[in-house]
Amino acid sequence: MFKGKNVLVMVTGSIAAYKATTLVRLLIKSGAQVRVGMTTSAQEFITSKTLSILSGQDVLTDLFIGHTSQVIHIEWARWADVIFVVPATANIIGKIANGIADDAVSATIIASSADKVIAPAMNDVMFHNPAVERNLEILKQDGWLVVEPVVGYLAEGYEASGRLPEPIDILQQADIRLRAKKGQLIGKKVVITAGGTKEALDPVRYLTNRSSGKMGYALARAAVEKGAEVKLVTTIDRENIFGVEKIIVSSTQEMFDVATHEFTDADIFIGAAAVSDFKPAKLAEHKIKKQADGGLQLTLVQNPDILKTIGFSKKDHQIVVGFAAETKEVIAYGTDKLVKKHADMLITNDVSNSDTGFSSDDNAVTILVPDQLPEALPKTTKIEIARAIITRIITLK
Ligand SMILES: Cc1cc2nc3c(=O)[nH]c(=O)nc-3n(C[C@H](O)[C@H](O)[C@H](O)COP(=O)(O)O)c2cc1C
Structure with a gap:
């Protein structure tokens, strides 16, 4: 600015x-x-x-x-x-x-x-x-x-x-x-998810992933810069951003509950969190002790699908955007996910690159929109990528 x-x-x-x-x-x-x-x-x-x-x-x-x-x-x-x-x-x-x-x-x-x-x-x-x-x-x-x-x-x-x-x-x-001041999202509510969800095994341990939440925070900032009211449902408590209300959650189920509730009167949903597909079948009441035979079998069950649930519940005026973090065949998996989740836009990124994706301050993504050619955004800072994504989302309206 x-x-x-x-x-x-x-x-x-x-x-x-x-x-x-x-x-x-x-x-x-x-x-x-x-x-x-x-x-x-x-x-x-x-x-x-x-x-x-x-x-x-x-x-x-x-x-x-x-x-x-x-x-x-x-x-x-x-x-x-x-x-x-x-x-x-x-x-x-x-x-x-x-x-x-x-x-x-x-x-x-x-x-x-x-x-x-x-x-x-x-x-x-x-x-x-x-x-x-x-x-x-x-x-x-x-x-x-x-x-x-x-x-x-x-x-x-x-x-x-x-x-x-x-x-x-x-x-x-x-x-x-x-x-x-002249943002195209004045009067609009945007719900964004960020960070990796945490699935508790016992009172002190959880399963998670390497997501830093930076992309979600960058999107939140880019959305308030356009005048939106932003709710950021996040597992990671990073910096405060003026005009962004953070709602801190931990598990996928918590994120699901808050995100679906916030989405009911929202205009745009952006799922940038790295959501765990699975969670332990049961949460141990006490810290799990070392096993006599040296090993521990975990049974995992499916988590609720936030993007899909929101994608299939959206009304005509609502826009749903998902992220796909993949390590191979990024565009193919992304296109498949776009359809299956009933999303209006899917942002794919290759998280196998250490200089982009998780934890990095930079990113390089491809934007997928139904019936349009994929649009690659070359490597730049996450805030610039976020601003470009928000600008594309505005054109969908
Ligand atoms: C030690 C001291 C601290 C002051 N701090 C403030 C302050 O924080 N805010 C304020 O409005 N006036 C404060 N004042 C009063 C202003 O300095 C005073 O009203 C002055 O006329 C302001 O002039 P200006 O607006 O032209 O700078 C303070 C005065 C003194 C002596």
Whole structure:
């Protein structure tokens, strides 16, 4: 989202101003050109020198000093594709909401038609002041993307709301919400499964597989980026993704119960979990002891088939997408599975390659859709593969 973009970071006079340094570094790392503006109060908390060195640019602090031939706030306002106000004081929120432009930061913001992100940070009583709440409401109505503060340890020495989220979370949220603004999945519910299911043998052991859940998480992120409401039914608790509700499960039966329930009012189902076809016939009440003859026979029984059940229960407006992880004859098995599971799309991947598939950050897949030629997506990151898959799913509607 921010790669190649001109991003203006406006820092105001909060104790959380130091976190702007991390935000600037993360933005630069993601490929953005970054400039920084600071209010007079912000410079009481961190120096403009620090942010100037981090951004590699002079920091905007004053409208009238040093820039004789340019109307600096207009030039900066036009330059910006995105403006972040991080951290944002009650004061700057009030000024922007009411059209006040009495310093370099507020004047530049008001002169710009860039996408705008604001992250308030303040004492909890300040944050819940009716005037501050009213001003934030105005900013939301004016199209600002407000990153809500989190509950946490405040500078005043107690836990309350008003704390600035970590810069990495601000960036993730802004990235997702800015992409989702015109997303084709706004108002749609997407249910995704992820991870390898775990089939318990006894209270301490289970049978599972090598799935890391990364592909399912990437799909969840790609779906929220298009504006969807996403439920991620997963056996693996990886990172939080803004807008994605994780439901942690363990066995295939649990995943089946949650996924089929969530699917009833969903628009799209994507089964990216590596589901165990079998489970032990019985769960031992106590830890299984070493056997006298050195061996242990396990009897396995069939698990319920999540994809098939959902595929055969889908209504006309619902789309069902499955994954086939194979180690040979990938397209042939995938085509067979597409028909047998009554799916609208099947994504096949060859998990015998160690540089793609399970655990890897990359993947290479082939998309199978009934009556269409297979479409190969060459090796790239899982998030790029996920974005391509979500884009194809949207075209099925
Ligand atoms: C130590 C200290 C910490 C402050 N922290 C905050 C804060 O976190 N949030 C806030 O809204 N104001 C905070 N203030 C008050 C602002 O700095 C003050 O309202 C200032 O006028 C804001 O100016 P600015 O919006 O131009 O940066 C703090 C003040 C001091 C002295």
